[in-house]
Amino acid sequence: MEVSEHTLETLFQQLGLPYEQSDIEAFVQTHKPLPLSIPLAEAEFWNASQAAFIMESFAEDAEWIEAVDQLDALLRD
Template sequence: MDLTTPSLEALFEQLGLESSDEAIENFIREHQLPDNVKLGDAPFWSAGQSQLLKEKWHSDDEWAPIIDELNADLHADCMPKT
């Protein structure tokens, strides 16, 4: 059983990525996605990372809001500016 408290930092750790605040900010800035590319289908994920994101999101468990947050962050350039 996974007892990790869901957070963006913990998600990055599970994806095998650097999880410091600076590293997460850099990743998000450098990996913006077009509106028509789904998070789990992004070309920069490995097959395992993509599968992890899809499974956690589709299971709609406590990780879903964190994955939604990452999805919004990676599509920020597509969002209308207010």
Template sequence: MITTEPRMTNLFLQLGLDASDAAIARFIVDHQLPAEVALVEAPFWNDGQRQFLAEQLKSDADWAIIVDELGEALHADAVAQQTGA
């Protein structure tokens, strides 16, 4: 059971990634996904990370909001390209 407050930095810690602001920003820039690739299907996750993300989305609890935010951030370029923004 996760008892830490759902924030992007804590999500990155749960995923075993560098949780500094700069590292999170760099991760998002470096790992943009095409629109058709779901967050949990991204090739850069290991099995444990993928399972964690899928469980959080399925639970639809507080962590699901942060995972959704990460998914939106990782799809930002694809959305901008589709909308011409």
């Protein structure tokens, strides 16, 4: 069984986004603050497949959930 680490970098890579630390920081700065009333998966900056991946991560408490939760927290600061 392969065990892989799911970090912010690998999450961004999975979402098809640039994933260097500076890219992640720029993404967060561009899109925060995300109001608490808007679920992360419903944010306007995701495309349909990205939103579906995030929604699925929450719904299934998937292996990606820690990285998704971390991103959610960064966007809400």
